[in-house]
Amino acid sequence: MADIAYPHLFQPIRIGAVEIRNRLYMTAHGLGYAVPDPEMPGYSIPSDRHIAYYEERARGGIGLIIQESTVPHPSSQGSAFGYQTATVAAAFAEKNVPHFARVAEAVHRHGAKLFLQLWHGGHHADPRWHPGGPKRPLLSASDVPAVEAYAIPRAASIEEIRSIVDGFAQSARNAKAAGYDGIEIQGAHSALVEQFLSPFYNKRDDAYGGSAQKRLRFAFELLEAVRGAVGPSLAVGFRLNTDELLPGGLSDEDCADVARRLDETGLVDFLDLDIGTMHTAPLMIAGSYVPKLPAEDFIAAVRPAINRAVVLGCPGRMNDPADAERLVAEGKMDMVGAARAHIAEPEFARLAQAGRPEKIRPCIACNHCLEGILSGVACVINPATGREAAWGVQSFAAAVPRKRVVVIGAGPAGLEAARVAALRGHEVRLIDRRDHIGGAQSLMATLPGREVVDDVLRWYERELGDLGVALHLNEEARADAIAALQPDAVVIATGARFERTGVTGFIAAPIPGWDRPFVFTPEQILEAEAECGDRVIVLDEEGQSTAAGIAERLATGGAKVDIVTRWQLVAPRLQGSGQFAWVLTRLYAQGVTLRPNHYLKEIGDRRVTLFNIFSNEETEIGDVTAVVLVGAKRREDDLAAALRDKVAEIHLVGDAAAPRSLFEAGYEGHRAARLI
Template sequence: MSFENIFQPIYVGRSEFRNRIIFGAHFTMFTEPNPVWGEPGYYGRRYGRYLADRAQGGVAAVIAGETAVSADTAYKMPNNANGWDPQCIPHYEQLTAQVHEHGAKVLLQLTHSGAMSLGNWSKQVAIGPSVSPDYSEAPKAMDKKDIRAVIDAHVVCAQNAVAGGFDGIEIQSAHGYLLHQFLSPKFNFRSDAYGGSLENRMRLGSEIMRAVREAVGDEIIVGMRLAGDDEQRHGPGLSADDCADIAMGYENLSDYFNVSVGIGGVGMVRTNYSPHLFGVYAAHTIKKSVPDTPVFAVHRIITPEEADGVIERHEADGITLVRALIADPEWVNKAAENREQEIRKCTGINASCYGNLLQSMPINCVQNPAVGREDDLGLGTLGLAATSKRVVVIGGGPGGLEAAATAATRGHQVVLLEQNDQLGGALRWAAELPGRKEIWEIAQWRIDECERLGVDVRLGTPACVESVLALAPEAIIVATGGRATKFGRSAYHPMPVPGSESDWVIDHVEALTRLLENPDSLGERIVILDALGHAAAIGLGEMLAVNQKFSTCVTPLPLPIALDGETQAAILPRAVQAGMIWRPNNAMVAIGNHDVTIVDVHSHQFETISDIDTVVIVTHGLPEEDLYLALELAAECPVVRIGDAVAVRPVDRAVYDGHLAARAL
């Protein structure tokens, strides 16, 4: 399929972009660390390699960032990037040179977090337009001195960026950061020249844009990440029409508008529970108000067809991708070469990107094991093996599929044995949970790659020592996965639960399998114990509620803590609204004769839930390791196990294990 719209060049300011795809700014924690941990570092070589892989993959431009404009905003996340100290310039040069080598433009996003700043480590006070918190700390209302300092800080950082080789500057005025706080009546309650009317609330942004333009000159791109809709259905906030008016006011100051929706916190990085293209309406609204200024759309634009359609319908002039390009840095080149079916799609699962950031860890990707490790695993590092070997992979789950496809890419002759009549492993049932169908892409892409690369896939083929050795393997990768159990240990709940040996007490995989075959198979009243804090229990509870069953989810946890905040905010309300009863902070003490006794972990009050048809226990599974242990003794070639066959863990670990095991052959 031809995607002619996204491959049209476009002028942004005085610079020509070679196509319409931009890699947007986002936290990664790939900053070169400060020797004093906790203090800001610099964007440099490592982050540059990460961006350069996307430039090599064909994007028109990358936007590095966010970058803190001053010391009073540098502590929102650990290892933030220092943009104000001239020492950042040689680090910038290492970054920009890598991107320019592949013909892409590179811009730097400048950010002040304002009321979102946190003083946990720095002990600094947050500042904002008013005493209106955006996170957990109340900010100081900015005075004229503070305002002047913020303007000057943007100028200094812009000059440093240009000195370091950047082609442009993006000023952050979205997602609840400082300039967005000034724009929005949700945060700005001032009565001076910076508050009240829309013109006044735009004043600080206008002053910063003018000052930056004067400092960097006309050849450098100066654009804005602009709020497109605060999405505040109750209480004050900016509507899409308000944001279109703001864009008209800024039009003579900005070379482009990169349009986001929502404010800070939950809602910024939405999951697979949100529809594709959900933010395009805001970009379209702004585009109609500024027809002569490039407008970029963002938010869950996943495929080239979706991106091309946005341009074709004149909803925006360019497409800002983040997670889609994290998942596949070659997204653009594959689309240009009519290989869109080979694109490794973002699943919106958030587990390894945004989820990692919320735990103060660098991002990676469930789909792409190279993220953050580009020096070792990035583009150009996966070559043919010196000697082609006969490799047997046992198990067709995500780890086994990744191992098989990667080994075949390296030129090995690969046989994949799968005992079931379908590939995908545990993803077969995980993707059946409500709102989670897109995670099947983790399996589907690898299934397609195995077919494309000529892997000999043998379905319905149980493996044993004799049958594996009969294939004369020169290397064996065991990816036999794990098994669900109702007795597995949990960090959060004593296991096993007394009474769980009853045959009407089952594990979650059996429950889901039976439910998919027959919605009435579990009876009318079901209690689920969630000892993990992940999606399985809540998803199962929603499915039961949708089928008009009495569905209660009991958990000792306050929230499904194994999920990122965005997923928590999506999965729990939809299940409760469907009719699932949510009982957090409760442990299951005992299972009796079709009743369960629970106890509140805070009050220690006991309660009995009676007339239960089925109890479902969601806890950690156990590895299927017997075949590996037998092969390790019997085989004369190297045998390695991966994924859940080692320990039952999240799917990104299985993919990573499989990738590294195949690289090592």
């Protein structure tokens, strides 16, 4: 055992009758890959993308996959996160068994086990009368409104409860027929089961509400029905919250009590513990602003209540097998779950088992994947996620002929281009004028809460080293010098820089006063460490983390900072990822003043004039020591024209092609390298 990397992690374990090869499992995560079902409008079926995605991770050595939320009853047509969508597959329909069976076969081909998660959203379910049509009434335990939308449900009647229980049983029967190994009933994340369990949501005074035992009745009925449907050969369990963190909700002790009572039935084979309701979604899927493993202590507190069932735990932001090993070794959980670690790195388990943790591509908790839950999950640091059939681990056939490739710019696009070109066998030289890799991302990594970006840059550094990419830093790429290298192909990934003049999509003209000496771009703050003084105005047009990060950093250093933005919210483009909640919390904590619906009219002598974009009312702020313009970006692509007649094959990628985000940069770098 001593010679094995992570000896506790790679011990097999039994969940009920199901033998699992190691202690790593993928927690359920909605992928948005299901396709509309032509036979049942408004509902969906698993797709080829699902098969490729799950198969890649099964091949990558994971022990257990809990397949994303599926629909157990027609009254829960919507997605896990409450938005109306046709991208969650319907488990309740018997005719869908062959579609689900294809997923099970693909996973089993590689020795992993597969459970299906059944999620009734209750007041988050958002069913429609027809696709894209008016909403149907929402059901819940009571008429307590949902938190994330103006959705007011009505209490399910006894007949409706019976029908839903039947739906779960039928779904479980279908999963068994499709070859699945287990069923997870979603009892956390404010799903319908939790709406019954929790006194915060459940205000009933009939047999399903009132005492803790009565609130558990719905869960017991589901458990008996599902167990009855699948018998002893499949594992059956619940996903459970460990603390609702809601006034009047289930405390950690209450959650332990729920776990104990379910465990004592002897009908559950596993309990899958994590943290978070829809009220605390930014903790449930913790972004980079939250320390790693936020649920560890919550899970450890509930675990002693469980004596029979196997304890699965999702500590949150787990992307290092050493952490997983410790959690099992310390007995905090029997299996360690993660979603995003496996979205980013399909070979997490295999690389850990091989003792190569440094080769695991580390999830940076940016939550871009979460934004794809409706349209198709993708990963900013792994362009192959969701495209496994074409770009998967096994797709790197040697390129013929082998070419000499020069990549200019070691930002995210250039790094990925160099990596993929080298993986395909090309001879690759990567040039950057800076003394380090990362481009704009290395600057972003200096922002508070974004330090983790550096982990992925270090990963690229190691990978490029292993692949023999010739890295030339501190080197200005000049057209003649590049041409003299006689490359067969050049990838131009020289990125973009923020506009000095403050031009934005809102007013496509320079902001008067932009050229005053106390007006800076983000690069001047982050790269050149410009002196900002104690009264700073930050204009945010980008709506992501740049302005907020700079504001927080300067405010932490003692400056009084205002963020001015024409958007209704600071950092609006972090809303889909849930990151904005942490960003705003941190800004308020540092006393940053937020001025939404405002824009900069003019920068005067140590003063600025703002205006409200709706009322035109003006506000003057004096004694200003610095203005930071986070406006549009201008691409840096001069080399493309200079090389046009000198090199046969040129690929312009990422911000150098048109300024966008890290996501597009990595994708285009990858794509270009596949075309060479």
